[in-house]
Amino acid sequence: xxxxxxxxxxxxxxxxxxxxxxxxxxxxxxxxxxxxxxxxxxxxxxxxxxxxxxxxxxxxxxxxxxxxxxxxxxxxxxxxxxxxxxxxxxxxxxxxxxxxxxxxxxxxxxxxxxxxxxxxxxxxxxxxxxxxxxxxxxxxxxxxxxxxxxxxxxxxxxxxxxxxxxxxxxxxxxxxxxxxxxxxxxxxxxxxxxxxxxxxxxxxxxxxxxxxxxxxxxxxxxxxxxxxxxxxxxxxxxxxxxxxxxxxxxxxxxxxxxxxxxxxxxxxxxxxxxxxxxxxxxxxxxxxxxxxxxxxxxxxxxxxxxxxxxxxxxxxxxxxxxxxxxxxxxxxxxxxxxxxxxxxxxxxxxxxxxxxxxxxxxxxxxxx
Amino acid sequence: xxxxxxxxxxxxxxxxxxxxxxxxxxxxxxxxxxxxxxxxxxxxxxxxxxxxxxxxxxxxxxxxxxxxxxxxxxxxxxxxxxxxxxxxxxxxxxxxxxxxxxxxxxxxxxxxxxxxxxxxxxxxxxxxxxxxxxxxxxxxxxxxxxxxxxxxxxxxxxxxxx
Numbered sequence: 001x002x003x004x005x006x007x008x009x010x011x012x013x014x015x016x017x018x019x020x021x022x023x024x025x026x027x028x029x030x031x032x033x034x035x036x037x038x039x040x041x042x043x044x045x046x047x048x049x050x051x052x053x054x055x056x057x058x059x060x061x062x063x064x065x066x067x068x069x070x071x072x073x074x075x076x077x078x079x080x081x082x083x084x085x086x087x088x089x090x091x092x093x094x095x096x097x098x099x100x101x102x103x104x105x106x107x108x109x110x111x112x113x114x115x116x117x118x119x120x121x122x123x124x125x126x127x128x129x130x131x132x133x134x135x136x137x138x139x140x141x142x143x144x145x146x147x148x149x150x151x152x153x154x155x156x157x158x159x160x161x162x163x164x165x166x167x168x169x170x171x172x173x174x175x176x177x178x179x180x181x182x183x184x185x186x187x188x189x190x191x192x193x194x195x196x197x198x199x200x201x202x203x204x205x206x207x208x209x210x211x212x213x214x215x216x217x218x219x220x221x222x223x224x225x226x227x228x229x230x231x232x233x234x235x236x237x238x239x240x241x242x243x244x245x246x247x248x249x250x251x252x253x254x255x256x257x258x259x260x261x262x263x264x265x266x267x268x269x270x271x272x273x274x275x276x277x278x279x280x281x282x283x284x285x286x287x288x289x290x291x292x293x294x295x296x297x298x299x300x301x302x303x304x305x306x307x308x309x310x311x312x313x314x315x316x317x318x319x320x321x322x323x324x325x326x327x328x329x330x331x332x333x334x335x336x337x338x339x340x341x342x343x344x345x346x347x348x349x350x351x352x353x354x355x356x357x358x359x360x361x362x363x364x365x366x367x368x
Numbered sequence: 369x370x371x372x373x374x375x376x377x378x379x380x381x382x383x384x385x386x387x388x389x390x391x392x393x394x395x396x397x398x399x400x401x402x403x404x405x406x407x408x409x410x411x412x413x414x415x416x417x418x419x420x421x422x423x424x425x426x427x428x429x430x431x432x433x434x435x436x437x438x439x440x441x442x443x444x445x446x447x448x449x450x451x452x453x454x455x456x457x458x459x460x461x462x463x464x465x466x467x468x469x470x471x472x473x474x475x476x477x478x479x480x481x482x483x484x485x486x487x488x489x490x491x492x493x494x495x496x497x498x499x500x501x502x503x504x505x506x507x508x509x510x511x512x513x514x515x516x517x518x519x520x521x522x523x524x525x526x527x528x529x530x
Contacts, residue, residue, distance in 0.1 A: 220402050295370030299402055302395050309396060326406070329389040329486040358385050358409045 004079035014344035027328035030336035035345030050165035175263035180240030180255025207277035279311035297323035383440035386474035393489025413440035
């Protein structure tokens with residue numbers, strides 16, 4: 001679970017801290033341009049590092065600095081609790097004069113107050129462990145160290161943190177681009193979830209029991225669903241087929257022919273199954289209510305909130321949808337606000353804001 | 369996962385934002401969330417009653433598997449308001465309509481250190497599921513005992529597995 005997320009000088013986020021500590025599920029609300037989705041972009045940078053992207057220019061660019069302020073470091077700090085251990089990862093980038101590409105200014109991983117490694121510009125200091133002496137080495141300052149530093153074992157804190165960070169689900173699905181085809185397996189869906197087929201295969205390979213979880217959920221939302229198959233359609237490729245059955249017979253539909261909303265049900269099923277299979281899962285879903293019928297939204301959001309109450313995971317959603325907003329309460333709703341494009345995003349818990357009458361009415365009036 | 373109106377299901381009509389947050393907590397403990405739908409806050413205890421009368425009675429007659437819970441505040445008007453509320457429920461629907469209230473208003477539950485409203489809602493649902501009265505026995509809620517017993521008989525099997 002994330003205890004602290006701090007972002008500075010990244011797009012509209014300046015000296016920005018997201019207060020989500022101890023909250024299994026949180027909703028971010030706010031007007032268009034307030035910075036809700038930008039939070040997910042910041043998380044995606046950290047996720048990208050853990051998934052192996054180590055070239056700085058593939059993660060951030062000078063134009064990501066707030067209002068072009070490249071004389072100020074861009075900073076990302078995350079503090080996570082995993083199995084009662086506290087992991088703190090910090091990375092800051094800077095753009096020296098005459099540079100075109102940002103470089104790493106500072107990078108640290110600290111576990112329970114003890115450094116795993118620290119770094120200033122090109123110089124990395126690996127802390128002493130029970131087996132090995134401390135060490136220093138230099139790396140290209142346009143490279144991030146986290147993907148490069150050698151993991152000693154699967155139980156190495158570095159390995160545990162990287163696996164967790166890489167497993168974060170940052171979702172902004174575009175259902176029309178999801179065809180259910182795959183050529184490999186993965187546990188790491190991309191933000192648009194265009195690799196849904198690969199994620200489905202990867203999750204079932206990792207945790208075969210996940211199919212039961214997926215089927216149970218989907219049969220609630222699509223009672224005529226009978227089975228999901230993932231047959232080979234070539235030497236190395238598969239294509240998902242969804243089978244529906246009724247008293248009069250059955251129907252096999254290629255995944256790509258499902259409606260946008262039905263594809264979102266499928267994604268939700270995989271999120272729930274992944275959470276069950278791996279616990280401590282972090283999921284940020286930007287507008288999960290998109291594409292859903294009005295009578296489905298509340299149940300959809302509640303199912304996700306309910307699941308993430310256990311297992312030490314965390315679910316964060318953004319929304320403009322009244323039905324989704326209603327299914328969160330004052331203490332787990334954060335309001336992001338930005339006066340104009342020249343000022344930074346501010347965040348406040350809804351519980352600290354005086355709202356007259358019902359919340360949706362106040363949002364419509366622009367009073368929140 | 370919208371409710372199936374031909375199968376037993378529950379609609380909750382509520383007064384205000386505080387009631388909504390109580391219900392949010394309740395929902396997090398429900399086993400069959402697809403069998404309950406939360407309607408919009410109508411903005412006043414009397415509006416709950418008039419909305420029920422004007423917008424829901426016809427459909428309750430059309431869909432015999434529909435149960436409704438009306439949730440509002442008594443604002444310390446106790447018996448008088450409850451008796452008045454009952455006059456809005458046609459006799460042929462009383463078996464399927466339930467009135468739950470807080471003695472004054474739900475915010476008092478927070479002040480009574482029972483936690484956030486969502487937390488109180490979770491505790492109320494656990495009581496319903498487990499057959500206990502720990503939170504329902506609170507002085508602000510205890511007057512619901514008869515309705516709670518009816519709910520346990522008719523609604524609990526719809527929302528909870530065992």
